[in-house]
Amino acid sequence: MTQRQGKHDQLRYVAHPLVYLAEFYPKRKYTCMHIIFSSNSDNKLIEGMCLALLKREDCNVISVDWAAGEYTAGYYVIQARVVDVGKDVGKLLTFLEEEKAISPAMIHVIGHSLGAHISGFAGKFLNGTLARITGLDPAGLMYHSTNETQRLDKSDAHFVDVIHTHGCTVIINQWTDCYGIDENIGDADFWPNGGQRQPACVEGSGGDGA
Template sequence: MSSVGGGEECTVTEQQLLPPPPVPRTKMGCSWLFSLRTLAAGFSLILAVLFFHPSLHSFLVGSTDPNNPFLYVRNFHVWTRRHPQKAQDLSMGSRSALAATHFQSKQTYIIIHGFLGSSTDGWILSLKDALLNREDCNVISVNWSAGSTTAEYFLIQPRVRTVGAEVGQFLSFLEDTAGLYTYQVHVIGHSLGAHAAGFVGKTLNGTLPRITGLDPAGLSFHQADSADRLHHSDAVFVDVIHTHGCYTFLKMWEDCFGIDENLGDADFWPNGGERQPACEDGGDGATSVKDGSSCDHGMAYVLYIESIKYMPSSTHFLARQCPSWKHYNNRSCPCGHPVQYMGFNADPRAHGVFYLNTSRTAPYGLLDSDCSAGAFSLVQIIGLMMLSILLVLLLLLVGLVLIQQYFGLPILARVRARLYMEDLVWHGLGKSPSTHILNSDKAVDT
């Protein structure tokens, strides 16, 4: 006990002189630390699964199959009339697998699915059946796994270039091994697969006879360079069907899956190419479009499959060349010469932008009563008239030969002499010695 300055006494105990005890860790602090460790462990586990899981690892870093030289294309499914139902698998460089399919050098259709698609999607099987019913051919579906194992579009989109290059290499393998000719190949692609088809054509330097793009994807392809997307120079003839081709700056992915630009030699815009009546109230497009595609986006392959069953003699899917959808609705667009059809029967000679209407319910192909499937252009009409005249002259000549042969009348000799005389007179030689000889011979004959 002590006093300071004569004031009140201040007592300092021994306990007060000791340092304060440590503050115990609260339960909240422990749980917070435990949560961080849990999150880190969980994140590491997710990364490990993504990288080391067999299916996802091949998606992230490409194919790990030592027998498959391709990065993204796993294999190819082949159907023929000999094996129309069960697909036979082919891979690059496998001559034994190729021999087992009884693959022959004939018309061959290559089908490439799009984003989140599969090589055995329902629409691909329907397209395969329609093609095999139409003609004796090979149908090959490309199995590129990167299109069906993730929901990240921007990770998939740059890979279509490699997919197209790998399909092009596979076609070269078929050419060297099975004798397949380039002119026998028709590549058909939907959405991202349409641009992959374009890269197939680029790999083969534009020598493919035909590429068909079914509502090519728009996201990341708007205003892109021709070297980075489907282009009319990728094949001898490139036809494109647009069914969901609109573009909005703020909602270009939510609103529109297709591209709003002309890409091919012949671009078809059914119902304006933005929205399809089959996908509106009262339409049955939702049941026709399979495999989870957007209705408007998927109607491109639905319409194409239906077009295969029609012959060019009908006017189903007949399209008119127009500067705009408004002009088409005003009925100010002619039928066209030659007549152009959307879909399988598209005429490679007719280039431009074409419009047509389709039905709300299947069958979707409408007849164009104002246009004739057999319409001829003025040049064709003149050509037919000249051909008819030549045919008449040929028949007349044959008749003269028969008359001379069976009746002994020197008709052809007289005709030749008369023509020769007229030719001499025309050239001012009518008074030449040879002319007098011919005249004297003529007098003797008479």
Template sequence: MTIGSAKALTKMVAAESRATEDQASQGSECPSFTQLPMTDSIIGTDLVVRLLLYTGRNSSCATLINATHTSPLDVNKKTTFLIHGYRPFGSPPKWLNKMIETLQLVDDMNLIIVDWNRGATTINYPVAVANCKKVADILEPVIDNIRKKSKGSLELIHMIGVSLGAHISGFVGSRFHGKIGRITGLDPAGPLFTGKAEDDRLDPSDAQFVDVLHTDIDALGYREYLGHIDFYANGGTDQPGCPVTILGGKKYMICDHQRSVYMYINSMISTCNITAYPCASYTEFLDARCTQRDDTDPIFGYHIEKWKNHSHVMKLPNKVFFLTSTEEPFCMYYYLLDIIAWNRNTRKGYITVGLTGENGSVVKSKANRYAKSFEKFKEVTLLVGVDKDIENITRVSLMFSSAILVEPKLKLGILRMQLRSLTYPQRPHLCRYDLALERDEEEEFHPIECQVQAL
């Protein structure tokens, strides 16, 4: 054991003794995540790390463990460490209980909640950042003890880190030379980590497999890729359903960042899979230039290991993109809309699509984000996303909005429209021929199955 590890072990034992005394004084049989008053946020807190272990499916009572007390673990099972991030106000994360319950529901595992609320609670963010490597120092002997009991295997360890917790996971992984099985980073923190060398942040060498989700790269999250595969939900910036102005208050500040956790929770139990598409940029993805599906397209979330075991991960680009809906389970269903216009002059604008099913259910897409130029007899393909699966489409509506505000009210003439399901490519392609769209007026029609031309 190194001197640093010995010091960390001493601190850990002392911290656990203090935590046990605190728990006894409160008369509680089940240790819970530390809750601190607002005053601690102002005056700051010394780092204390508590490890709350849940074992078995649907276990509701945690056990406190430390580097010298890991006997309650079943080393033959997977061990998951869940590490939170910055806690400026001292309260437990709102998503914590739901994450614990869901992880226990999907896997029979050792689940260890890394509670470093004392140390993460401060209005002085740089102090919390400085504590990240200290948390890793404390976790190192714990994992080393687990490793010795499991005869050297680190493959069964999965670290899930949120924000600062993602970088803590990376620091731990680097101490074991990347032999930990998996690290998942949920919107890794950007401030004070952007531009840092690999030793000072999460990076792909920290585990055998590192998967990362980005949801707030323009504020609290990290912009560039950090893993073997990096998912950028809605481009990694503004998440649907989150406030778009400061009038949204606190939620405006944290909603995009926290959405990463709720997306991950839903990926465990949702009946729909979120397929992501490798692409050079989000713009190209929205432009439908990266939508050729094959067996290598990854499925986002907790179950990605099932895909990884059947794919050549390292051959994929680091960045993959997907869209989400505004509400849980955040699933989107994709279509490709091919349009051939017949206007003599080019029309430039946006298309909104509506779909109606045989049971009367209706969904509408948002207008494509970037204006498209519709030239005579030239096929244009649009990526369309809706938040509900319409299995049997009976009616389709299209609305054209011009990108030129002063343009007179002219029609967009469509020689052929073709709608293809990207999510379910085996479904019939739907067409409509010889159609005229008045500007800003919705046109609804019954589509027909496209004619297949003989080769």
């Protein structure tokens, strides 16, 4: 997605060499790239985020529908794909760098929940050369108390910022209490409203965060 294209997607993630590019502007003076991980690229929230980024600056924006329709398969099935998807995205970025002269230093990756850890593994694949990773409430289940090689970490990009909105230090029911990780894992970690519950979010629906 670019400013010129508006809301119409022009990039498809397919078999190697991984992408089809219709309108992509690597030589533009202010070119940057934002990559947003979601379980559904048609999600209105993701679309709104993409459009907001384009309104702010003239960029290339990619939304990665990484769950590929498998989100109903269960958390553990999806979580098992995180490392491989991160590596695949690393390969995608390597391809773009080689073919379109996009430097990792121009790339900002944004990931929510498990997507935050995918962002981390993409950064690890590129040896921490990404400009920035933003983790939006990185998933906690299977990531609590793990080391930096197994999750998003501040070493995965030049700058890693994390916003925690649904992370708890005490978990009784791992499925309903808190979905987010309860540790500082970035260069800058933000905990709005204490980072555990957010106003106006519905309790018990997975919406206690934001």
